[in-house]
Amino acid sequence: MADHDLRHLPSPFLTLDIPDEAGTRRLANELAVVLRAGDTVCLSGDLGAGKSTFARALLRTFAGDPELEVPSPTFTLVQTYAFSRFDLSHFDLYRLEEPEELEELGLDDLLETGAALIEWPEKAQDLLPETALWIQITQRSEETGERIFSFHSDAPGWQGRVAQSFEIRAFLQKTDFRDAERRFLAGDASLRTFETVISGGRSAVLMRWPFHDDAVPQAVRAYMDKVHLARDCRSVVAIGTELRKRGFGAPEILASDLEKGLILATDLGSETIVRDGKPVPERYHAAIGVLAAMHGQTWPKTVLLDSGGSYEVPDYSTEALIAEASLFVEWYVPHVSGRALDEDARAGFEALWRQVLDAISGAQRGWVLRDFHSPNLLWQEGARGTDRIGLIDFQDTVFGPVAYDVASLTLDARTDMSEDLEMELLGAYVSARESQASNFDRAEFSKAYAVMAAQRISKILGIFVRLAKRDGKPAYLAHLPRLAGYLERVLDRPSVPDLKDWYARFLP
Template structure:
């Protein structure tokens, strides 16, 4: 098989199990791992470790599929373990449902040479051979699956350099970007979080020769996270301490802030928690933040501004994605021009408003509740790398109109009241200007989110985001009720942008 080659010496069964974990962390639907080696070379041991890591069950019974030919396991990604030793002809893979298995899961294939042309060219070949007291694993392949496997092995090397080479790795969470997170554990120590943050792929130019991410000022490397994290930590915000970092590769070993989500046990908003988060924002907005933050000696991150170009290209997501879903075709030039005209008139009102460090996605998925602590330390904050210098009201709108859970008007008001009271207590707060800016930023953010959630379904094949659309429309109606947004509201109403639609 042409492509890249990696080798790992596996000194013992524990090392083989760790390689299984490393491969499990990289696995995605459609991947094929082809396990090759003589009898006794360790193919079954490697497969067993991988499947147990995927199922997050260290005691899971993983029998050899020698006689059944295939054994399937429910996991984060369904795993189908094929043993083709007794296969009479490659065509029998049709009867075993090989293509169907890859359509909704990943496959481990022992004796892959018997699969013939059925084995995809993108398969990752793992050859195991006895070497001295241990084994040599040789990985080869080409394409995304091999690149993910190679990156996962590099993450193990990073852990090793940090003194965590023997740690157990378990998938924690991914987000809408390419970033992912794992929980890593060593006996006798608190667990930590392993952050995998590859450099951002910018994509094609969309306006003035620039890609969307550049105009919207999305973080392009892990340096942004490190710099902002250190600044927030120094200011008394409970963000993760960084125990080890590799800025070039985009790996961080972080403090695990806790396991309890921000929402209540029933998955619903808790008014007191939202008020506490609002008070944390009030504390942050009372501080002066530098636009240049240090990530490491001689390495700095310039926090971008949330400028008009960024605001508009985000708001345009509604026209680019949501409107075509409603109408069945692209937005007309007339609609687009009117939309820009009304939005530019609204954004003119932000002149001379209060700007500060704006975390951008300050909402329930990115807040950890730590009820055993006191004050602002009750709130653990993650996902900070895309912070900008922008209107202080934006993060309050992100919190009080939480995109992932329905915040009632009463809890929204309770959250706003807590923020406003804390700002007044600190002195020098213009409440009227804040309330208007809050409405503008809430309208901008929820317009953007309507477009993003449709894009995630249409472009990225993630239909479960559409269930949030009725909530986002409701938030948008609330924001547009402010008198300063009357013209924009009339435009949305005239074009049916606030109407409830069947999914």
């Protein structure tokens, strides 16, 4: 189409001169990593401008397959690709006779769960989402493949997302991964996103974690502060570097820009300590060995950063532990009972937890990585000792009862842990600790373990219901029966009789 057909669009917020076809593929890569379900990207330009080249490169990035067959949907009008991240639908509207035909192609339905790339979008006139990103492509040289790309959108977010992607590329250009292919790896409930970057047969993991108070609701900020959740990537650098210095398997940091929230680290792979959804005992024993080795050391409250300054590891305070456990009352109890508890019951719950936590105040304290379970424990095939376990997702490390991490592992929220395996791992842990220190108090540890297990399970039950109901992630509800079984198992033990009585009264 000619430029005058874009008069209804806002002025471009970005215009790029791309010198060759390799640059076009690179640009498609930059956009692919920030694409989200629900997005519409309109590719506009004359015949031969490079719309299909760009769309094909973006689809191949999604697939992680540079040889993916991407036929033109000129005759079918739409081709949908099912990817693990989300579905991506490729439209070619050149043969669209009436704009209303777009409704028959089901664009609205496709956008509920996926994203759309649309060539010849002007054929649909005003039927496309107002939030679409329009990219005008103008070919300057057929011989070299030089093209001009103009980005148009006044929808909230697009300009920021595109800028973020280019900011990451600028960061990578200062590293050994300057020409890397980028692939979306993960995004969590916070502001963090992760990419795998690949260059010359090597791979690394890039994390982007800026913290902006205005991007986080006040209630969420208050909760983060209360339970001591980290706000920026300084915690990753501090905790990870200290772990590595002491011989534990945190990723090596290859480059960082703490002001922009960017960290490039070694890629520890994706194989965890479970196989086919089931725990692998050998790997869990290796993981419990890591905890025993960690708990045999004294860990600092203040960590000096190599770049200067320091990081303070927050205390896992009684208030924080109670606030987390209270998610059980706030979210899980109403979910299973159909009613919220009154203020007296809530106050009784908090008072009871304060009493129970006070009873284990003498338990060993140290670094608590906080999510020491299968998704964050990466199996390093061929390694030995503690090197067999790669550690990730430790940014929220606190200084508290070390039994918490033991319970995180032995009562893994993401896989079924039999009581036999739980007891086997606990026995291995206690044996290792007793061999390290003659004054290790088995009884004190057992009591702290029961309390921390009940606290963590209560918290996770609340979090999983919250993720399902508040955040629209119902898949987490599938884990509830497992966790409820763990809770029943723990409350049947003699260390927590008062907790057992309260839970028995207020749960169906």
